[in-house]
Amino acid sequence: MIDINNLEHSQVYTLYDVFKSMYDELLQKAEKTENDETQLKNLKVQLGVIEEFSRNKMAEKLHWTKEEILKNYGHKPTLIISFHPGSNGYSNYGKELVANVEFTEDELLELFENIRNNVERKAGIVNFKKVPEMENGEFSTYDIFEIGGRNI
Numbered sequence: 001m002i003d004i005n006n007l008e009h010s011q012v013y014t015l016y017d018v019f020k021s022m023y024d025e026l027l028q029k030a031e032k033t034e035n036d037e038t039q040l041k042n043l044k045v046q047l048g049v050i051e052e053f054s055r056n057k058m059a060e061k062l063h064w065t066k067e068e069i070l071k072n073y074g075h076k077p078t079l080i081i082s083f084h085p086g087s088n089g090y091s092n093y094g095k096e097l098v099a100n101v102e103f104t105e106d107e108l109l110e111l112f113e114n115i116r117n118n119v120e121r122k123a124g125i126v127n128f129k130k131v132p133e134m135e136n137g138e139f140s141t142y143d144i145f146e147i148g149g150r151n152i
Helices: 009-028 036-058 066-073 088-095 107-114
Strands: 076-085 095-101 125-130 135-140 144-150
Touching: 009 036, 066 107, 066 144, 076 088, 088 095, 088 135, 095 135
Parallel strands: none
Antiparallel strands: 076 095, 076 144, 095 125, 125 135
């Protein structure tokens, strides 16, 4: 068992991806040895520990709001969204998602008003089209760990 308390936030999330990959690979194995079963159990525990760490980080601080996405990336950005492990966004889209964020005219008016009035930070639902499939989707800003992107 790895002690994640001495690691940086992003390092813990990288470990999650490694453990999840190992877990999924072992789960797919047709004939499992006793050692495989033990390793599966240990990996599941470690994944649970990291998911609990993630929930605590999410409760501790809201990383992004719709207003901040608009201010930092504009009204029609293409973004690479990284989700907290164990979040709904992670469960639905995986670790990362490349998305064209879409704000309606009504949303934009509300967001600009919120920015002007310095309203309290809160999570919101973001609508997007997944790249490259251009399928519609949505996620909560609560689930976002990091954003990379540009306004094109």
